[in-house]
Amino acid sequence: MESHYKIAIIGGGISGISFAHFAAWKNHSSIVIEARDKIGGCIETYYSTKAHDFWLELGTHTVYNSYQHLIDYCNQKGLLEQLQKRNKYPFKLLINNNICSIIPQLNLMRAGLGWPLFKFTTAKDKSVKEYFSFVFGKQNYNTILRYCFDAVLCQNSRDFPADFLFKTRKKNKNLPRSFTFKNGMSSLFNNCENEVFTIRTNTTCNGIYYQNNTWHIKTNHSELTADKLILATPWDITQKLLKDINHPLADLPHQPTLSNLITVALIVDQDKVKHIKPLNGLIGVNQSFYSIVSRDVIDHEKYRGFTIHFKPENHDIISLITKFLAKLNIPNDALIDTYIKTNSLPCYQTHHSRFLTSLNKRLVQDNSLYLTGNYLTRLAVEDCVKRSYEEFLRLVSTS
Numbered sequence: 001m002e003s004h005y006k007i008a009i010i011g012g013g014i015s016g017i018s019f020a021h022f023a024a025w026k027n028h029s030s031i032v033i034e035a036r037d038k039i040g041g042c043i044e045t046y047y048s049t050k051a052h053d054f055w056l057e058l059g060t061h062t063v064y065n066s067y068q069h070l071i072d073y074c075n076q077k078g079l080l081e082q083l084q085k086r087n088k089y090p091f092k093l094l095i096n097n098n099i100c101s102i103i104p105q106l107n108l109m110r111a112g113l114g115w116p117l118f119k120f121t122t123a124k125d126k127s128v129k130e131y132f133s134f135v136f137g138k139q140n141y142n143t144i145l146r147y148c149f150d151a152v153l154c155q156n157s158r159d160f161p162a163d164f165l166f167k168t169r170k171k172n173k174n175l176p177r178s179f180t181f182k183n184g185m186s187s188l189f190n191n192c193e194n195e196v197f198t199i200r201t202n203t204t205c206n207g208i209y210y211q212n213n214t215w216h217i218k219t220n221h222s223e224l225t226a227d228k229l230i231l232a233t234p235w236d237i238t239q240k241l242l243k244d245i246n247h248p249l250a251d252l253p254h255q256p257t258l259s260n261l262i263t264v265a266l267i268v269d270q271d272k273v274k275h276i277k278p279l280n281g282l283i284g285v286n287q288s289f290y291s292i293v294s295r296d297v298i299d300h301e302k303y304r305g306f307t308i309h310f311k312p313e314n315h316d317i318i319s320l321i322t323k324f325l326a327k328l329n330i331p332n333d334a335l336i337d338t339y340i341k342t343n344s345l346p347c348y349q350t351h352h353s354r355f356l357t358s359l360n361k362r363l364v365q366d367n368s369l370y371l372t373g374n375y376l377t378r379l380a381v382e383d384c385v386k387r388s389y390e391e392f393l394r395l396v397s398t399s
């Protein structure tokens, strides 16, 4: 088996795979090394064998017509033909055992007063808690809004930097505002076998070093070498690999930490949950979960699906599922299939922009190392793909 490559990419999530794709598109071959038995990382559609023809998302569920780099990627892979518009249903709150609309729970007078502040006050260097309790009022923030932000980020959002929460992007009006694919988000990884890159799954990189202008990559199977190394792994892994070789990037201040969650996907018989009106998702107010993402946005004649993102401190999954079914009055015999996965996301620190600036400043001095992932500009898939594209351009310009 070949063991020297021009480009080696560690991590087969959307960051690593889109990097390999953009490189292949410009005729640069590469190898992608992925620890799990499949590529995709946080993007994973669960195809149930018990509920025929039904799938639901274990991670990313929505992409938008403002995700320009992702749209370019989809376009190049011919994926836009499989684009699936999502039904419009509301996000609701789960307060105690009751499903409630968001707006009536807010002090609208105070929230309304904050609207101009929201438009004209800078969020720079402020935490989500500081910024949004100033803009929309402490009470609105503490009782309702903090749970909405926790649900968006799937983590305790209190100290997350407010300026890294949302981003306004130009919309491509030729596409639906938000969409998925006919077979779910894992379609983003369709046809990778036909592209000019190699994927090695079940292969964990557990060490790297640079010698004689060559990267050496140690894996659980063997060692391979490469001219250029792309780390597309979560920050904790990237940091550890760099720390082992005393790379200065490993010791930058204001580094992100990691937030874990336990994701449980439930598929239920539609006829037995008619009392729950169609939903986009549920936001947990003081609950054991951050959010529940519903599959109602895509019609199905027999089944409904709910993906629950539980907080990491919960360990007894079976009792959590039982409590959840009871809370929503879902009879046990409605349950057709269950699937459990752990997910993790970076938790940015308040001065994340300083981390990002020093990382990029140091990185441009290095023509052999490239970093991409969701711990840089934002968590959204678009930010990962954009970063991969920009790092690929840097690689070409320095080759």
Ligand SMILES: Cc1cc2nc3c(=O)[nH]c(=O)nc-3n(C[C@H](O)[C@H](O)[C@H](O)COP(=O)(O)OP(=O)(O)OC[C@H]3O[C@@H](n4cnc5c(N)ncnc54)[C@H](O)[C@@H]3O)c2cc1C
Pocket: 010, 011, 012, 013, 014, 015, 016, 033, 034, 035, 036, 039, 040, 041, 042, 043, 058, 059, 060, 061, 062, 063, 154, 203, 204, 205, 206, 232, 233, 234, 237, 309, 343, 344, 345, 372, 373, 374, 379, 380, 381, 382, 384
């Ligand atoms: C529950 C959830 C819901 C989300 N919803 C949305 C959404 O609706 N819209 C949106 O835009 N974004 C969403 N996101 C964010 C988005 O999915 C992620 O930020 C993005 O997919 C991250 O991609 P990545 O490739 O950078 O990292 P990951 O997907 O984490 O991929 C990293 C890969 O590296 C591999 N790896 C790790 N260590 C090693 C090693 N030592 N050797 C080899 N391989 C290794 C991992 O197995 C993994 O496959 C969501 C995320 C989560 C968790």
